Structures are given as C-alpha cells and as structure tokens.
Amino acid sequence: MSEAAAIPSHVHVAFLPSSGMGHLLPFLRLAAALIRHRCSVTLITTHPIVSSAESQAISTFLSAFPQVTEKKFTLIPLDPTTADNNTTADPFFLQWETICRSAHLLSPLLSSSSPPLSFLVTDPTLMASVISVTKNLCLPNYILFTSSARMLSLFSFFPSIPPSIPKPSLPPPLLDSKSFFTRGFSENSKSIELFDGVLINSFEELEKQSLDMLLNKGLPPVFPLGPFLSLEFEGESCFAPLEWLENQRESSVLYVSFGSRTAMSEEQIRELGKGLVLSGYKFLWVVKSKVVDKKETGNDLAEILGHQVMNNNGFVVNQWVDQWRILSHKAVGGFMSHCGWNSVMEAAWNGVPVLGWPQHGDQMINGEVIEAAGWGLCVKTWGWGLNNHLVKGEEIGDKIKELMENQMVRIEAARISEAAKAGGSSENLTKLFQSLKKN
Numbered sequence: 165m166s167e168a169a170a171i172p173s174h175v176h177v178a179f180l181p182s183s184g185m186g187h188l189l190p191f192l193r194l195a196a197a198l199i200r201h202r203c204s205v206t207l208i209t210t211h212p213i214v215s216s217a218e219s220q221a222i223s224t225f226l227s228a229f230p231q232v233t234e235k236k237f238t239l240i241p242l243d244p245t246t247a248d249n250n251t252t253a254d255p256f257f258l259q260w261e262t263i264c265r266s267a268h269l270l271s272p273l274l275s276s277s278s279p280p281l282s283f284l285v286t287d288p289t290l291m292a293s294v295i296s297v298t299k300n301l302c303l304p305n306y307i308l309f310t311s312s313a314r315m316l317s318l319f320s321f322f323p324s325i326p327p328s329i330p331k332p333s334l335p336p337p338l339l340d341s342k343s344f345f346t347r348g349f350s351e352n353s354k355s356i357e358l359f360d361g362v363l364i365n366s367f368e369e370l371e372k373q374s375l376d377m378l379l380n381k382g383l384p385p386v387f388p389l390g391p392f393l394s395l396e397f398e399g400e401s402c403f404a405p406l407e408w409l410e411n412q413r414e415s416s417v418l419y420v421s422f423g424s425r426t427a428m429s430e431e432q433i434r435e436l437g438k439g440l441v442l443s444g445y446k447f448l449w450v451v452k453s454k455v456v457d458k459k460e461t462g463n464d465l466a467e468i469l470g471h472q473v474m475n476n477n478g479f480v481v482n483q484w485v486d487q488w489r490i491l492s493h494k495a496v497g498g499f500m501s502h503c504g505w506n507s508v509m510e511a512a513w514n515g516v517p518v519l520g521w522p523q524h525g526d527q528m529i530n531g532e533v534i535e536a537a538g539w540g541l542c543v544k545t546w547g548w549g550l551n552n553h554l555v556k557g558e559e560i561g562d563k564i565k566e567l568m569e570n571q572m573v574r575i576e577a578a579r580i581s582e583a584a585k586a587g588g589s590s591e592n593l594t595k596l597f598q599s600l601k602k603n
C-alpha cells in the first residue's frame with residue numbers, strides 16, 4: 165500500500181484488534197497505512213493487556229502517531245469457572261472470550277468519537293459479539309481477517325468445508341464440535357453477512373483461486389490489501405543480530421522462528437537444535453518455550469540446548485526480535501516457520517523460501533498456500549506441535565538441506581516477492597473507500 169489511493173476527506177476509522185501479536189500487528193500496520201492516506205484513526209485497546217510484546221507495540225505505535233486517539237476499553241474480568249478448560253488453558257483464547265463478553269459496553273465508546281466514526285474495523289474473533297453493537301449505532305463495520313484467503317474460504321462456508329481443503333489440515337480444535345474454538349468460529353462465521361466487507365492481508369497473485377471463490381457467493385466484498393508492511397518503529401528496542409548477519413554469505417542462513425505464541429517442549433527444542441547442527445547450515449534461531457513472553461534466561465537455554473548448539477553454526481536468541489529486518493537481510497536464505505499468516509506474508513514480501521512446520525490453528529492451511537505457489541515446503545508428516553509426536557533431529561536436518569539446496573523454491577520466492585511489490589493493494593483501498601461512499 166505505497167501509492168496514494170483516492171480517499172474522500174474526513175474518514176475516521178476505529179480499530180478493534182483482539183489479543184495476540186498476530187492479531188494486533190496487522191491492525192497497527194493497516195491503521196498506519198490509512199493514516200498515510202490522511203484518515204483519522206482511533207485505536208481501541210483492551211485492558212488488561214496479555215503480553216508485554218503487545219503493550220510495547222501499542223505504546224510505540226501511539227508515540228509514533230500522536231494524532232491517533234487511543235480509547236481504553238476496560239474489560240469485565242472473566243470468572244474462569246464460567247469458561248471451559250480449553251479456553252482458560254490459553255491466555256490468548258481467554259482474552260478473546262473476555263473481550264466478547266464485554267463487547268456490549270463498547271457502545272458509548274464508539275458513539276462518543278469525534279469527528280463521528282465512518283466505520284469500525286473488527287477482529288474476526290470478536291465479530292458476532294460486536295456486530296449487534298454497531299448495527300444499533302448504524303455504524304458500518306468491516307472485518308480485518310487476520311489469516312489467509314484460503315482460511316477465509318473455510319471460515320465463510322463453515323460448517324461446510326471447501327473440497328480444496330483436506331480434513332487433516334483443519335485447525336485441530338474444529339474437529340471437536342463442542343470446543344470453545346468451534347463455537348466461536350461458527351458464531352462468528354454466521355455473522356459474516358451482516359458486515360460491510362472483509363479486509364485481508366493477502367494479494368491476488370498469491371491467492372487468486374481462493375479470492376475468486378469468495379467472489380459472487382453472496383458474501384460482503386473482500387478487499388485484498390496486502391502485503392501489509394512493517395512499520396519503522398516496530399524494530400525499536402528489539403533485537404536483530406545485524407553484525408552477525410553482515411558476516412554471513414548471501415542466502416546462507418536459515419532463520420528459525422515459530423511466532424509469538426508457540427512454545428515447544430524442551431524435548432522437541434533439543435531435537436530441533438540437533439537438526440540444525442546436522443543440516444550444516446548457519447542458523448538464526450528464536451527459541452521459545454513459554455506461551456506468553458516471559459524471558460527464558462541464558463542459563464536455561466544452554467541447559468536445554470547443550471553447548472554444541474550454542475557454540476556451533478548458529479546464533480540462538482530467546483527474546484523478541486525484529487523479524488522484518490531479519491527476513492529482509494540478504495544473508496537469510498530460508499525461513500523455518502510455523503506458518504502464522506503474518507510470518508508467511510513477511511516471507512513473501514522479502515522473497516524468502518519457507519520450510520513450514522505448522523504447529524496449530526490455521527497454520528497447515530497457510531502452509532498449503534506456500535506450497536501451492538511453489539516458494540517453499542510444508543511438512544505435513546511431522547504432525548501438529550500440540551501432540552506428543554517427537555520429530556527427530558536427523559529428519560529435521562534432512563528437510564533443512566532439502567529446502568536450502570532447492571533452486572526452484574528460490575526462483576519462485578523471488579517471483580512472489582516481485583508480485584507482492586507490484587500488487588494492486590492500493591487500487592483495492594480505493595475500491596474500499598468507494599464502497600463507503602455508497603453506504
């Protein structure tokens with residue numbers, strides 16, 4: 165979204181992201197793009213905030229854009245005994261449920277905005293709870309879908325499953341019709357027709373088939389506005405081993421990260437470390453063994469990994485890194501990823517081939533997008549990170565070699581990056597504003 169789109173004056177947009185960096189970051193990136201197009205922006209922040217990564221991102225965003233109005237939305241504390249075990253086990257799921265249960269209190273916050281709001285952009289996990297509020301206020305409401313168009317096709321037709329999506333690729337909690345996740349997914353999916361449109365961080369060239377399928381299905385219009393670009397301030401005060409990267413050969417390093425909320429078992433971490441060493445490639449590895457961002461100490465790391473990994477070909481970190489900066493570095497030639505959608509889009513923009521190892525949720529479906537477009541591999545035989553299946557280091561090492569030695573994926577990754585940069589997101593933004601005028 166770099167070129168200026170034709171946008172009417174006095175557009176005031178409010179953003180309501182849900183919890184988790186994978187939800188917050190695309191909201192902040194889209195908000196920044198609209199600010200660049202001279203819109204006024206209100207950011208609704210939900211309190212208490214789950215992780216310090218989220219608090220940090222919100223505060224740096226607000227200092228970078230002092231013209232943004234922050235509306236603090238204090239949530240009604242959720243009595244954990246009224247939520248099921250599945251919800252309370254994951255702090256981010258618990259927060260989704262807490263926001264949903266507080267959503268009826270949003271009304272005064274939205275109606276008191278000045279100048280009056282043109283529309284709200286709502287997180288997909290909050291749709292069913294928020295739509296009645298905006299309908300009462302006659303306020304247009306758009307969804308920012310935080311995953312792939314392929315996942316959106318599953319979401320919007322649920323409980324039907326598009327034939328193009330194999331059952332084993334479904335988010336595992338969807339296999340249990342009574343799970344908290346399935347209930348929310350299903351209610352949110354049903355409410356989609358009440359929305360004015362769906363904004364998505366994707367682009368035609370990457371997901372043409374899924375986007376075409378979503379057209380003419382009686383759904384609200386879908387606006388592919390991606391890839392969303394990282395914001396300058398995101399890298400502030402977070403780590404990137406640039407000096408180390410500068411000393412590596414071009415495309416020689418494998419970057420390894422499983423996103424902001426996937427913790428691996430210590431046993432699996434050890435095998436992964438073994439695999440990285442066995443591959444013989446240089447690696448930059450972000451290790452995470454806790455779901456929320458409590459830092460592991462350096463001692464813990466050495467204890468888990470052993471000194472061979474720590475002192476071998478790699479650079480191991482256990483803190484929040486500037487992923488965009490790493491992926492855009494010329495030394496990085498591969499990305500072992502859980503296929504969280506933001507990571508996938510960041511790899512696409514930067515032309516980095518991906519070795520996908522989906523861990524949960526929508527990640528297998530996102531991995532299939534990469535594989536179909538030919539700029540990476542998605543390993544399905546390793547199973548989901550959630551189960552007890554331990555993937556051995558030898559196998560991991562072999563897959564890494566397969567990716568890093570594959571010239572075809574490298575060529576395709578460069579092609580996808582070019583298509584991403586040439587994409588029509590700015591035209592789609594213009595279409596969005598034209599659709600607003602008709603409301």
Ligand code: UDP
Binds near residue numbers: 506
């Ligand atoms: N991220 C980052 N540094 C980290 C970990 C994650 O900048 O150390 C960013 C990453 O670039 C992406 C987001 O956090 O934009 C994670 O979202 P994604 O959808 O990839 O996965 P999730 O964390 O939601 O599983």
Ligand code: G50
Binds near residue numbers: 288289290315526
């Ligand atoms: C997070 C997650 C799992 C997961 C997804 C996440 C999505 C987004 C779609 O964002 O696929 C979505 C999920 C739930 C819902 C509505 C929409 O109620 O951990 O699959």
